[in-house]
Amino acid sequence: MLAEIGAISDILSAFAAIQAALDLRTCSMSGYGVGTHEAAWPKAQPRVLRAYAKMNYGVPMRKASNVLLTIVFFSAIALAAKKFPMTAATIVPGARGVVEIDKDKNGNTRVNMEVQFLANPESLTPPATVYVVWLQEKDGSADNQGQLKVDKKLKANFKTITPAKSFDLFVTAERDSTIKAPSGAEVLRTAIQP
DSSP states (O other): OHHHHHHHHHHHHHHHHHHHHHHHHHHHHTTSSTTSOGGGSOTHHHHHHHHHHHHTTHHHHHHHHHHHHHHHHHHHHHHHOEEEEEEEOTTSTTOEEEEEEEEOTTSOEEEEEEEESOOOGGGSSSOOSEEEEEEEETTSOOEEEEEEOOOTTSEEEEEEEESOSSEEEEEEEESOTTOSSOOSOEEEEEEEOO
């Protein structure tokens, strides 16, 4: 999540610089500041420039740059992460889950699974001891990604990184967290298609 915030911050900083350049260009159009540095301007001139910018060029340019910043901000948020809902099996009908994916700096897929209302594995019929998260690429075998631990509030969170781009992610109830192939009942599933 911090990487997305950093990327969005970088984008917003770049567009803030563009907006500042547009504001400076507006000041230059007024006849002041052409070939001079802002620090060399007399103290009265900034007031004149602000008034002139409001009357003339500044309002449309500022509105355009604000609209552009708004569009970029919401686009960055939309593109930063994609969410995929998980489908619950009939043995855990109240369970809800969502998988959020994004890319890391190396182009790998970061996976963040958040689950709520998932019954403890001991409560299932037949009972199990752990939930195991599996990742399966198309036409490939399922790979054990680790254990999904449910807390007292019936919530769980699981994170992993994979080089795979399109894959199925699912959770099974198992007796052993170190198994090599899924054998227990499947409780949640989603297909990741970026």
